[in-house]
Amino acid sequence: MMLFSMKSMSVRKVDELRDEGQEEEEEEEEVEDCRRDVIIREEEEDGPAWTSLTVWRKSLVLSCEGFTVIDSNGGLAFRVDNYNERRPHQLTLMDASGNPLLTMCRPKKLRLVDKLWLVYEGEVGERSSSKKEIKPIYCVRKHVNILQPNPDVLADVYSGPSDKKRAYVIYGRYAERSCRVLDDERRQVVAEIKRKEPINHGASFGLEVFLLIVRPGFSPAFAMAMVLLLDQMFS
Numbered sequence: 001m002m003l004f005s006m007k008s009m010s011v012r013k014v015d016e017l018r019d020e021g022q023e024e025e026e027e028e029e030e031v032e033d034c035r036r037d038v039i040i041r042e043e044e045e046d047g048p049a050w051t052s053l054t055v056w057r058k059s060l061v062l063s064c065e066g067f068t069v070i071d072s073n074g075g076l077a078f079r080v081d082n083y084n085e086r087r088p089h090q091l092t093l094m095d096a097s098g099n100p101l102l103t104m105c106r107p108k109k110l111r112l113v114d115k116l117w118l119v120y121e122g123e124v125g126e127r128s129s130s131k132k133e134i135k136p137i138y139c140v141r142k143h144v145n146i147l148q149p150n151p152d153v154l155a156d157v158y159s160g161p162s163d164k165k166r167a168y169v170i171y172g173r174y175a176e177r178s179c180r181v182l183d184d185e186r187r188q189v190v191a192e193i194k195r196k197e198p199i200n201h202g203a204s205f206g207l208e209v210f211l212l213i214v215r216p217g218f219s220p221a222f223a224m225a226m227v228l229l230l231d232q233m234f235s
Contacts, residue, residue, distance in 0.1 A: 048216035053077055054196065055227060057208045067231075069212070069224060078224050091228050092123055093221060101221045104140075104229060115142040117229050118161065119222070136160060138167070140226065142233045154179065154230060170226060174234040177210040181226060190215045191223040193230075 052072045059066030059081045069078035076096040082088050091104040100123035107116060118136035139161045143153040157168035165184075172179030172193070181191040194211045198204050212227060214220045 050216060051214040051220050053212040053214070053220060053224070055210050055212050055224070057231070067224075067228065078221065080228060091232070093225055093228065102225045104225060115144065115233075116140070117232070119225055138222070139163070140229050143169075155226075155233065157181075157226070168226075170230065174230045175207075177207055179230065181223065188215075190218040191226070193227060 054070040056068040056070065058068060060068050060079065061081045061083075065082040066080040067078070068076070068080075071077040078101070079094050079096065079098070080091060081094075082091065089106050092100050093102045093104075094100055101121075103120045103122065103124050104117050105120065105124075107118065117140045119138040119140065120134055120136050122134075124134050137159075139158045141156050141158070143150075143155050145153075152171050152173075153169060154172060154174060155170040156166050157170070158165070159167050167184060168190070169182050169184050170179055171182065174193070177193055177195045179193040180189050182188065183190050192213045194213060196205045196209050196211050212220075212223060214223045
């Protein structure tokens with residue numbers, strides 16, 4: 001009986017030591033994860049700065065709908081001017097000089113809905129005869145999943161109309177100007193839409209003026225194109 005009791009105590013002691021060892025290993029892993037996170041943040045801080053753009057939901061052209069985008073130095077970065085159309089079938093993102101950078105078009109068969117947009121380089125579409133010759137560089141679809149609804153997913157971005165694998169996914173609430181564009185393969189945020197905070201506790205900018213923050217290496221023009229399409233889909 002005494003021998004059985006001693007064996008039981010020994011087994012319990014071994015189990016306790018094993019549990020303590022597992023807890024120490026888990027704590028070490030958590031510490032290592034924290035160190036890794038710190039290193040990643042330090043590398044990002046030491047690397048190239050993110051591009052910060054101020055987006056104004058207004059065209060500089062009178063009697064025209066559109067957007068005006070200002071860079072961190074106060075200069076004009078991009079502009080969008082839509083003449084006499086609140087829900088256009090085509091959007092053209094231009095640089096400060098008015099040169100077309102990207103054109104976003106709704107397919108003719110789906111113009112009554114805002115679920116699908118094709119993104120082309122330069123100026124193409126209804127105003128250009130080269131649309132049949134040039135293929136879209138991206139396809140942006142409004143996210144709709146009846147079986148597994150997720151209100152945080154706003155849109156899916158593909159490298160082409162027939163591509164089944166997402167290149168990027170957009171999360172958030174555009175109505176609140178709080179969105180993130182995620183590289184679906186690297187699981188990395190490449191762009192972010194944020195509310196612009198008032199300066200020195202001044203008046204609020206509201207929803208018409210907000211920030212677009214873009215990761216180094218990602219195209220600010222394409223990030224702005226996604227802002228334009230979110231505005232068409234959710235405004």
